[in-house]
Amino acid sequence: MKKIKKLFYVIFLTFVSATSSAGLEPDIFVQSTVNRASSALADNFSKEEKILKLRSIAEETVDINGIGNYTLGSYRKVISDKQKNDYSKLFREYFLITFSSRLAEYSNPEIEVKSKKRLNDNYTIVNSVLVATEKRPEVKIDWRIYTKDPNKPLIRDLIIEGLSLARTQKEEFASIINSNNGDINYLLKNLNDFINK
Amino acid sequence: MKKILFIILFSAILTFNVNAGTDGENALSKKSDNGVVKDCFEGFNRASFALNQGLDKVIFKPAASVYRTLPAPIRSGTSNFISNLSLVVTIPNNLLQGDIFLASKNTGRFLINSTIGIVGLFDPATKFGLNDYEKEDYGQTLGKWGVGEGCYLVLPVIGPSTARDATASLVNFMGGDAWYNITVDEDTHYVSDFDYYASRVTAGIDFRAKNFDSIENLEKNSIDFYASVKSLYLQDRKRRIQNLDSIIETQNDSDWEEIDTQ
Numbered sequence: 316m317k318k319i320k321k322l323f324y325v326i327f328l329t330f331v332s333a334t335s336s337a338g339l340e341p342d343i344f345v346q347s348t349v350n351r352a353s354s355a356l357a358d359n360f361s362k363e364e365k366i367l368k369l370r371s372i373a374e375e376t377v378d379i380n381g382i383g384n385y386t387l388g389s390y391r392k393v394i395s396d397k398q399k400n401d402y403s404k405l406f407r408e409y410f411l412i413t414f415s416s417r418l419a420e421y422s423n424p425e426i427e428v429k430s431k432k433r434l435n436d437n438y439t440i441v442n443s444v445l446v447a448t449e450k451r452p453e454v455k456i457d458w459r460i461y462t463k464d465p466n467k468p469l470i471r472d473l474i475i476e477g478l479s480l481a482r483t484q485k486e487e488f489a490s491i492i493n494s495n496n497g498d499i500n501y502l503l504k505n506l507n508d509f510i511n512k
Numbered sequence: 513m514k515k516i517l518f519i520i521l522f523s524a525i526l527t528f529n530v531n532a533g534t535d536g537e538n539a540l541s542k543k544s545d546n547g548v549v550k551d552c553f554e555g556f557n558r559a560s561f562a563l564n565q566g567l568d569k570v571i572f573k574p575a576a577s578v579y580r581t582l583p584a585p586i587r588s589g590t591s592n593f594i595s596n597l598s599l600v601v602t603i604p605n606n607l608l609q610g611d612i613f614l615a616s617k618n619t620g621r622f623l624i625n626s627t628i629g630i631v632g633l634f635d636p637a638t639k640f641g642l643n644d645y646e647k648e649d650y651g652q653t654l655g656k657w658g659v660g661e662g663c664y665l666v667l668p669v670i671g672p673s674t675a676r677d678a679t680a681s682l683v684n685f686m687g688g689d690a691w692y693n694i695t696v697d698e699d700t701h702y703v704s705d706f707d708y709y710a711s712r713v714t715a716g717i718d719f720r721a722k723n724f725d726s727i728e729n730l731e732k733n734s735i736d737f738y739a740s741v742k743s744l745y746l747q748d749r750k751r752r753i754q755n756l757d758s759i760i761e762t763q764n765d766s767d768w769e770e771i772d773t774q
Contacts, residue, residue: 381771384771385768385771413733416729416732416733417729417733437768438768449584450580451722451725452722459768471768477747477748477751477756478744478747478748478751479747482743482747483740483743483744483747486548486739486740486742486743487734487735487736487739487740487743488735489739490551490736490738490739490742491735491736491739494554494736505735505736506735509735
C-alpha cells in the first residue's frame, strides 16, 4: 500500500513539474485574473474594500514598471536617475489609483476569454469580451500579455474596442511634457498633484 | 444661404490650416517623423475643446442623462434610426473604396430596415444576416486612398477631426449625403432643415449616452483630458480606415520591444 502511495506521489510531482515548466497559458492567466477582479467587485464589499482588493490584484498581475517605461517614451533615455526614480514611484501610485478607480465603478463585470494570438516569445494578445448589459453594448477587450517569463505572465496593456490604454497614456504624458518645453518635471508635478488631490 | 455660410466657414478654417504651415508642407501632409499626427493649432484646438466641454456640460451631458432613463425600446429605436440614416453616406463610400460586396450588403440592409423596419426604427436586417455594420465616411475613403490625416483639429460643436476629415466632410454638403439633400438642400414638403439638424443633435446625444460612463471615467482619470481624447480619436480613425477590429496590426510594436532591452 505504501508503495502505491509513493508511486502516486511521484506521478503527482512529475505532473506538477511538467505543468509548471510549460508555464501559465496567457488566456488562462487572463481568465483567472478577471475572475479574481469579479469577486473583488462583488456587491457585498464597500467601495474602499473593492479598491484595496483591486490594487492588490494589479500589483500581482500588471507589469506597472514596464508600462511606466513605455508611457514615458523616448524621454526615459534623457532624464536623470533621480527623475527616473521619482517617475517610477509616482507612476506606480498614479496607475494603481486610476486602475482601481476605473474598475470599482463596475459591479460583477462578466468577461469571457475568446481566443489568443502569440505575437512572439515576449507577447501574446488575449481576446475577450465584456458581456453586454441593458445599459451598455458588448465591449471587445484585448490584453497584451508579457510572457518573457512563461511562469509569471504579466498584463502590459488593455486594448478596448481597438483603443490601447497604454498608448493613450503615453500620448497624454508626451503632450504634457511637450507643452512644457520638454521638461519632465512638469509631468512629475502633475502626477504628484493628481495623486494628492 | 446656410450652406454657403457653412462652406465659407469651413474653407476659412482650412485655408488657415493650410497657410499656417510655412515650412513648405501643407496641412494634409503634416505628420511628425514618428508617424504621430501633429497638433499644429494646439492653442485654437484647446480653446475649441474647452468650448465643446462647456456645451457638453450644459446640453449634451444633461440630455444624455435623461436619454439613458428612457425605456430600452425607445433608445434602441432612436439608435437604429440614426444608424440607418448613416447608411446613405456609408454606401457611396463603400463604392468609392471599391468594396462592392459591402456596398450591396449595406444597400440590402438599408432597404430592409427602411421598409420592414419602419423607417429604420427596427433592425430586422441583422436577423437576416446583414450584421456587423461599420460606418464609413468621406474622410475614411480619403484615408483609404492614401491621403494623410494632416493636422489635428478640434472643431467648435462638431468635435475632434483632422484637416483631411474636415475637408472630406464638405462632400456631405455638396451632394454626398442623401439625407442632407432631401432635408436642407431640397424642399421635399415631407422633411425639412429641422429634421436634418434634429437628427444630428440626436446622434450626438445617442453617442454621449452610449459612452456616458467611459467619458466620465476618462475625464476623472486623465491629467490632460484634451490629450487623452486626441489620442483615442486618432487611434479610432486609424482603426476604422484600416477596417480592423484589433489594434495589433495598426501599431508598431517596437516601442514595447525597446523597453525590454534597457
